[in-house]
Amino acid sequence: MQDGLLLQEGVIMMIDVWLYGEIASYSGNTDAGAYAHLEMEMTPGSTMRDVLSRLCIPAAERGPTFINSALSAMSGLQPDLGHVLADNDRIGIFSAVSMWPYQYRFGAKMTPELAAALKKLPGGGLHHAYDAEG
Numbered sequence: 567m568q569d570g571l572l573l574q575e576g577v578i579m580m581i582d583v584w585l586y587g588e589i590a591s592y593s594g595n596t597d598a599g600a601y602a603h604l605e606m607e608m609t610p611g612s613t614m615r616d617v618l619s620r621l622c623i624p625a626a627e628r629g630p631t632f633i634n635s636a637l638s639a640m641s642g643l644q645p646d647l648g649h650v651l652a653d654n655d656r657i658g659i660f661s662a663v664s665m666w667p668y669q670y671r672f673g674a675k676m677t678p679e680l681a682a683a684l685k686k687l688p689g690g691g692l693h694h695a696y697d698a699e700g
Contacts, residue, residue: 579653581606581617587661589628592621608651614638615647617657629662638677645683 583604585593593602608616618628631639631646634656638646641662651657676684 578607579610579612579651581608581612581651582654582656583617583621584656584658585621586658587629587664589623589659589661592623610653612651613647614649614651614657617651618647623659627662629660629664631660632656632658633677635675636677636680637674638680640680643680643683645679646677649677649679 583606585602585604587600590600590602593604595602604621606617606620614631614633618625625644628639628644629641630637631644633646633649633651638649
């Protein structure tokens with residue numbers, strides 16, 4: 567296959583998708599266990615919405631989502647739907663019932679879309695730590 571040639575002509579780009587927890591069942595692999603890995607061919611200009619639509623993942627089942635290690639969405643807050651993806655982007659999608667990944671217990675890098683959406687929430691969004699009063 568001539569992936570390099572196709573990409574140069576603007577016909578195709580590759581997206582690396584990892585599905586974790588119950589979301590792994592949307593990979594099309596009936597033997598998917600705790601995770602599934604997909605390499606998806608997408609057209610340039612494709613968005614996160616396009617990936618979710620192609621995989622038939624309902625919004626209510628999608629939990630923490632990462633694009634290139636930056637948190638882009640959370641259960642009930644999905645400002646990344648219009649995020650335009652680039653060739654070789656890596657996406658990680660966790661189930662809505664997943665626990666917050668331990669390695670992010672002190673915070674996570676976020677996409678600009680999520681950071682802006684969190685600032686609009688009452689109290690300025692989420693807090694990773696609280697003072698002694700609460």
